[in-house]
Amino acid sequence: MTEQIDPQELAVMETRTSTLEAAIDALQVLDADSYAVAGTMLSEINENIRFVQGKMAPIVSAAHIAHKEAKKLENDSVNPAKALKLKINVKISDYLIEQARLCKIEEDKARVIAEAKAKLERERIEAEAEKVLDAGNTEQAEELLVEAETVVPEPVFVAKTVEKKVFVGGGSMNEIVGLEVILPESVEDIKAACKGVAMGMLPIDSVTFKTAILKSHAKNNRLTGKHHGVTFKETRKASIRRDV
DSSP states (O other): OOOOOOHHHHHHHHHHHHHHHHHHHHOOOOSHHHHHHHHHHHHHHHHHHHHHHHHHHHHHHHHHHHHHHHHHHHHHHHHHHHHHHHHHHHHHHHHHHHHHHHHHHHHHHHHHHHHHHHHHHHHHHHHHHHHHHHTTOHHHHHHHHHHHHTOOOOOOOOOOSSOSEEEETTEEEEOOOOOOOOOOOSHHHHHHHHHHHHTTSSOGGGOOOOHHHHHHHHHHTTOOEEETTEEEOOOOOOOOOOOO
């Protein structure tokens, strides 16, 4: 079995860590001496971390190697099947998209017919209202005009060619209608998207700011303070270099 941390060593470290925590809570770094004391504490903490990591490194490494080998074995067995799954899913998706396109064409045709029928009916009622008005019956003419305004196209329904549920193997297959989001790539589209976020037309949660890229940009251009809504604040910390 790979070497692990001795329980007594661990107990000593835990006690020292507790002591350090109390000392750190009480410490105020106000001058050169207290700054050096803080550095000594930081150095000791670093040593404790290195000690634990050094003891655990062989165990962690062995676990990583075992995990890597297991994942390779899994991928070697599963990836060919996944490739076949992707291939057949593309064929199924193409079929469903084509059937939806054909169905929409039929729906559009039926909608045009329904709107034409509704228009003819409105025109018929309006013509009747005009005859009634010519005969001097104003009240009945107004009623007919109101009736004409209420005429709307009949609902359009076209039977779908794809069954809602198809039984396959030990289960069933259903069509799922989803939505693909294609992110902006051109400068114009990116500007339009940012404008949409600023105006509240797109959710601000859909935008992710990458601090590493912004930090690199600020360093390269020596930026500090606020620029285009982003604040670049200088930070300072101490670094402990271990003497060899």
